[in-house]
Amino acid sequence: MKLIMKNPGIGQAMLCLLLLPVIVSATKPKLTMKEGIQWTTGLSWTQVKEKAKKENKYIFLDVFATWCGPCKEMDKTVYVNDSVGNFINAAFIAVKVQTDQTKADNPEVQKWYDDAKEINKAYRVLSLPTFIFLSPDGKVVHKTIGYRTPQAFIAEAVAALKPGQAYVDPYIEFDELEADYKKGKKDYSKILYMMRSAKELGKEAFEKLLIQDYLQYLEKASDKKLYTKANMEFLNAVELKSDAKLFAIFYPDGKKADKAAGSPGFADRMVNRVVFREIISPFLKLSNVATPVYLNGVAAPTDKAEADWPGLYQKILQKYPKPYAERGLLNAKLAWYEQHYNYPNYYNTYLQKLDKYGIDTLSSIGLAIYSDINMNCWQLFERITDKALLAKAAKWMHEVIKRTPLDPSHIDTYANLLYKAGEKDKAMVWEEKALRLAEKYKYQTDIENFKEVLTKMRTGEKTWP
Structure with missing residues (x-):
């Protein structure tokens, strides 16, 4: 089959690199004798795009951060690879885009702070490393994320060079739904997807707006629309209060919720969480700061203080039946002992909970x-x-x-x-x-x-x- 390339220069480089990797061709573009990818520096983002258009070359952006482990691994094992360097250098203008800012940044990186923000936003960089490939006219043709071996990385670059290659933004539907929503056109069958997308895109305020709107919608929804697995998963992810209308889904009778969730005891777990937030945590004055985990097994000094457990038990009983008080007391002791570094009592209580409730009824x-x-x-x-x-x-x-x-x-x-x-x-x-x-x-x-x-x-x- 004849290989047809829109860009003859790139086609020749491709054929040379893919089919004859060890042959030095007289027509091969001149490269300096450095190992791996030769990164373009000294230009702004606008100038990089102008250069690509003028030279009819593709652009490769390595979007990274100084703290990113996989990014460092790409630098150490992939970008220095001769095969990777030969391929990228022949077909692409390669640019590194640092997304974070540190005191150690050199003037070149500092000049790119604004450009990096623009790239981060325009191309929706959600995780690192992100690899963005653009055509000579500045259109995204391919985008991928995460560490790649040299061979896998070259395969991604090859995909970017395919004739007619075009990148489809996975959030196009979200953009359309968001625009409609802001005009008052609300599609509640899509709102859970919108919440997930808003979270992924870092649109926190819009995500919160969607959550509140959907909670109000569910309050008026029919049982058929309310009791779905997707809705139970949604409610599991939000912090319902005991005075909320939707709390009646779980208490005093949560059988429908259990059935919808496909999980026996789901409703009880929801109630137990409310008991913990509204009664246990204030009663014990628990810290909201997570207790440090000492992975090397070295414990902080043990505080053997005990709380007023009978008083807490009675407090829970004032509002909920005995089963919730009993489980609530065990949950309370676990939190208390953990925050007081009382590991013997913590693990005793943890195993008591397993003995009483078994594996499949944990939270x-x-x-x-x-x-x-x-x-x-x-x-x-x-x-x-x-x-x-x-x-x-x-x-x-x-x-x-x-x-x-x-x-x-x-x-x-x-x-x-x-x-x-x-x-x-x-x-x-x-x-x-x-x-x-x-x-x-x-x-x-x-x-x-x-x-x-x-x-x-x-x-x-x-x-x-």
């Missing part, structure tokens, strides 16, 4: 339940020495791995709990299973960690901080 949804349990049990392993408590946590991790038998990190947590609880032989069997799974899935970091853990188990060393 998380889907697979997140198992990740939450794994995180709590791992931190218990790091912080607790009580063997009875460790054994109890191991029992619950065993329940988790029955449901997630192919997750090596969960098995590793279980094995470490067994080991610290004194069951060395059993622990080593499970740690070997975790290692085999990690090797199967080629989880290199896990492979290295699990091998180290096994070595320590065999020699009787501590596997915890």
Whole structure:
């Protein structure tokens, strides 16, 4: 099949680079002897576009930030690659666009502050790194995000050069709906999509307006329109108050909500959250600041103070039945002990809650339940020495791995709990299973960690901080 290119110069470069990568052609554009991509500097954004039009070359924008890990990885392993450099240098004017501002910025970066803001807004840069490819006349032809290997990155650039290639903005529909909404034309069947899009685009004020509008709409909606899974997911994401009309969906009878959500106990969880926000948090004067997580297992000094638990229990009972008071008390103790760094009491209470309510009735949804349990049990392993408590946590991790038998990190947590609880032989069997799974899935970091853990188990060393 004959390859037809609108731009003969680019076509020749493409054919040369794709088909004959190791042959040095007399017609190949002149390149200086630097490795990788040669970035264009010293020009403004307007001048870059003028240059591209004049030279009939495409533009490649690497939109990044100094704090962005994947961006740094692109600089370190991709942009310095000779194949990447040869391809981009032949067909594109390449420009780096820094989106953040730091004290270390050189004059060149500082001159681009305004241009970077314009590019960020005009091309809707929502995550980093973002790669934007423009035609010689300045139209976006391709846009993608995230780290790419050299081969994958070249494939993205090849896609940008395809004849007739055009980029379709995924938010075109949102733009039209937003314009209609502001004119008073409201399509409530699309409003959940509009909320998600507004959030993604950083339009916080408009998102809040849509949320309030939709809540008012749902208050008057028929049961058929109200009780849908999408609406239950929406209500799960907002903070309803007990005096709101829609709270009646969940209390005192939430059966319809459970059915719509496809989740038994969904309505109860919604009520429990309201109990926590409106009664527990003010009663205990809990801090809104998240308690620091000490990943190395080193705990802050323990504060053994206790709250007025009988008083709180009675306070909840004044408004809600006993089941809500009982669960509310456990939730309150978890929050209290966590904020007071009382880890023995925190984990005792956490395991009491699991014993009383089981795995599937925790506040998380889907697979997140198992990740939450794994995180709590791992931190218990790091912080607790009580063997009875460790054994109890191991029992619950065993329940988790029955449901997630192919997750090596969960098995590793279980094995470490067994080991610290004194069951060395059993622990080593499970740690070997975790290692085999990690090797199967080629989880290199896990492979290295699990091998180290096994070595320590065999020699009787501590596997915890």
